């Protein structure tokens with residue numbers, strides 16, 4: 250467990266902290282989304298169970314990002330229910346995520362170019378602080394004590410991601426994999442109960458991907474994770490359960506072994522000629538590479 254595993258300081262919390270024993274379960278049921286009459290998702294359901302890593306896979310255009318964006322509040326579904334910790338979220342908005350105990354990283358790294366690495370991570374901590382730096386950004390009251398706490402949290406997040414040496418640097422001066430680590434630190438600093446990851450392994454080397462897999466497994470000890478990812482080896486290694494989409498429909502769901510054994514999944518990947526031939530190969534060859 251990393252340095253952020255301690256319970257947050259209640260005196261610095263801007264909202265009541267959720268009781269984790271109640272279960273950080275995200276249920277999305279009967280989700281349909283269409284863009285200009287074209288169905289991106291049709292009646293898709295997915296539940297991320299507390300403390301589990303749930304993978305979301307499928308060929309290009311399957312609807313993964315759309316469903317991820319529904320979970321983030323970036324896309325409002327035409328139909329369906331989203332239930333978080335037993336409460337239905339009728340109008341989920343991205344700005345509510347932090348207060349709900351949900352954090353995300355998007356496909357790009359999305360760091361602020363004009364802020365240092367440390368400042369970027371501090372921005373992610375506003376669920377737990379009223380500090381000066383964040384208050385300047387979000388117009389909330391301030392205190393030096395909170396500022397110090399916020400800085401400490403951000404440094405701990407950077408340490409967990411082994412990015413402390415870059416704290417004073419600006420994002421553009423850093424290699425892409427480091428920027429991705431900083432973006433993940435920014436998501437973790439709010440001490441989320443649910444972490445939404447959209448293609449976190451893109452642009453990473455094999456070694457970096459392996460380390461990311463280890464980190465995701467470690468994180469699942471203290472939060473639920475929804476993982477959208479093209480790298481099949483990583484998905485099969487770290488996920489407890491996987492949902493497979495194709496053309497906006499759910500075609501399979503289950504454990505990695507169940508999904509790999511499902512002919513509909515292989516068929517869906519083989520039908521996609523563009524760049525997932527290797528994914529299809531991984532589906533048929535990599536069956537027991539999971540490490541815990």
Ligand SMILES: Nc1ncnc2c1ncn2[C@@H]1O[C@H](COP(=O)(O)OP(=O)(O)OP(=O)(O)O)[C@@H](O)[C@H]1O
Pocket residue numbers: 284285287288289307308309310311312313314315316
């Ligand atoms: N904003 C949008 N406007 C119109 N169509 C969209 C929009 N976003 C997605 N789509 C369409 O919805 C479908 C699902 O797209 P989505 O990006 O969710 O798939 P994906 O599984 O994430 O694909 P990829 O792996 O290529 O990123 C595709 O047909 C896509 O063209």
